[in-house]
Amino acid sequence: MRAINRFNVLDTIRRAGSIARVEISERTQLSTTTVSAITASLLDDGLILARTEGDLREAAARGRPRVMLELNPDAARVVGAKIAANRMVFVVADFRGEVLSTLTLALRVDRQPINVITDLIEDGVRRCVVDADLALDEIDSVCLGLPGVIEHRTGHVRSSPIFRENGVDFAKDMSERLGVTTIVESDAHAITLAHHWFGKAKDLDDMVLVSLEQTLGLGVLHGGQLFRGAGGLSHNLGDLALGIGPQGMIRLASLAGESAILGDQPNGGRFAEAIRLGRGMAHAKTLIAAEDNTLISAAIRAGEACGMALANIVTLFAPPRVILVGSSLALGQPFLDSLRDAYSLAIPPSIKGVTELVFDQSTDETWAQGAAVVALRELYESPWGTTGPAPAL
Amino acid sequence: MRAINRFNVLDTIRRAGSIARVEISERTQLSTTTVSAITASLLDDGLILARTEGDLREAAARGRPRVMLELNPDAARVVGAKIAANRMVFVVADFRGEVLSTLTLALRVDRQPINVITDLIEDGVRRCVVDADLALDEIDSVCLGLPGVIEHRTGHVRSSPIFRENGVDFAKDMSERLGVTTIVESDAHAITLAHHWFGKAKDLDDMVLVSLEQTLGLGVLHGGQLFRGAGGLSHNLGDLALGIGPQGMIRLASLAGESAILGDQPNGGRFAEAIRLGRGMAHAKTLIAAEDNTLISAAIRAGEACGMALANIVTLFAPPRVILVGSSLALGQPFLDSLRDAYSLAIPPSIKGVTELVFDQSTDETWAQGAAVVALRELYESPWGTTGPAPAL
DNA sequence: GCTATTTAATTCGTATCCCGTCAAAAATAT
DNA sequence: ATATTTTTGACGGGATACGAATTAAATAGC
Incomplete structure (x- = not known):
């Protein structure tokens, strides 16, 4: 119970960026007393910071000035990565999800043996961490974050264009490799979470995102939570019949996968070459402009x-907003x-009229940042979820 | 918090039918103390009953015999109805969801003016109540329960084969008409809830149901709750492109709607005539047996x-079980x-292997009972949700 | 410059709720 | 009748949330 409220308060602070206790109490419907207690414990744990200046109400504000609270960026660091067939992008993010360093590796990883891929990823993680x-x-x-059908709970990769094999226990492998808790999630x-935290769904707790990349993916946000299938399974739109x-x-x-659109190009x-490089x-698009x-x-x-697939998704989920992302959007007019x-x-x-369509050409960094968000969300809940007993002095 | 536990205990009793306090405590992970307190208040409110006999453990049970608790059937009565194009089925159910009386009216209601339909429904409700x-x-x-796209929260019917008009505020109309709180829900x-309470999904809190009737409907159960779209919207599979x-x-x-399968038959x-009568x-099926x-x-x-549509649904929701219901199942072999x-x-x-397919030919009464369950679920939560203060003497 | 006013945050007391332990109750076995 | 087993109820402890009052820190007015 306290855990729930703690999480809510923390999340409210995160969403606001900087917020006074009174306003937290208004938004969470918790009494100012409770908010004070919780924020005190959050301050104590070093998860948030107080800033005396920065009360941004109407300039001529009477009364005791508000103390603004914000996340402590140094409370945690996570690595998020987007692993695609022809590139890997890593970011190190702080507790707020803000990016501290980025690393892009343009290399073809699909169809490589697993241990080559894990090697490359380990390398990327280490380098990006050092950069930060x-x-x-x-x-x-x-x-x-990788394409394919992934069981989030277990970190089991049921199928992915990245791997030659099916059924890889990827989270386990990488956790051992890095010595750091590693989560595997569908890209x-x-x-989807990146847009919820920073992008075009900040204002919504319910929405659907469709990603049009090499693989066609789907993210459904429902009540602020990712909607997962049985066993935390991710969806794969490309498999739609x-x-x-x-x-x-x-x-x-x-019909709509990357390779289907671009076709088999002579080696x-x-x-x-452009395809190899993720371009x-x-x-x-330039060829299309030249009327290919x-x-x-x-x-x-x-x-x-x-x-058509999109319309069917909307028929099933009826979200207020659908965000379309992915490299295929770069095709421009004829496609869109x-x-x-x-x-x-x-x-x-x-x-008709229920759903708003939004197109977004996020950078690869945003995807990796989204993976970082996945990691952060788990941190937000677990390690401080239990109320620590007052340490004996 | 107490409300949550109360609901859990009540629901545990409902699921078990008849259960001792100890076992409630085991299943809910609540202490026996808490269970005793909650059951005492439930007994006090008349929602449950105690039965001294009925301890069904091993015959030679030593120790103090268990007192079995069960729902008080008389704690509430609801009416559930299935409204279809060519028939209406009403049931009166008690607090357990058990059917007390049934009424089937075989009449064509679609394309009638709204007030004719509301008249007929009012009539049916009243007669069924008297029968009980x-x-x-x-x-x-x-x-x-009616076919079509329905906004459960508002009781607004966006489109239904029952109505000539779109956008009917049906819950409001009927509530006023009957003088009883009336909920409108997709059939x-x-x-779906009928199967969750009484049918082939008693053991599951996550599943998908596909109904193949005049309209093709969908019910998604997620964590024991119906998964609804924005604004509590229901889904309409028939609209899938x-x-x-x-x-x-x-x-x-x-292709798969009732009229599409049966075709235009000469008046x-x-x-x-059989179609008129819902047969x-x-x-x-008999015509198919005769090789039509x-x-x-x-x-x-x-x-x-x-x-194919089913496979796509499974791709998106990955439920452990899909239940197929509806009149079209009666077509038999070629269809199935x-x-x-x-x-x-x-x-x-x-x-593959994630989802189990189950076929079920429920009677119309079951559908109506499901509607009753919808009504009961709302009762379970709201009116006793707040802890009653100890009444002064 | 002092006081009154206003707004924010904290402290204190109270009520609720859950749990663990222990005692009472109700049956059976000896 | 007594001992044993099982279930149920009662009391105290711990945690939490809330309301009311208090303290804190600023501005407005005289």
């Missing part, structure tokens, strides 16, 4: 498929227009 | 579409087989 002027033992937790879930074709089931990924060509979509008809029609086909058209055609009239 | 030897003012709450949600056809969007309902014919699917090829292929088409085939083809390998 920290040591690994100052890091409280690490979270890796879509990570960017669209119909039966000559070679069996046609899935969304086969060594400039396009193939495939940007390159495609193959690409244009691929983009339109992908947009239509996405738009056909997506929007298909969406508005496919959305049932009865829920 | 009760008066309307002894009814605590009414819940109507799929009702049957499958692809673009010559006449615009092809939706699931146009006055035996088939049309359309049964009649179709039009129907067989319609059934197969419908089954395929449903199977093609559904199963399409499902196993469309289900992504990465989540």
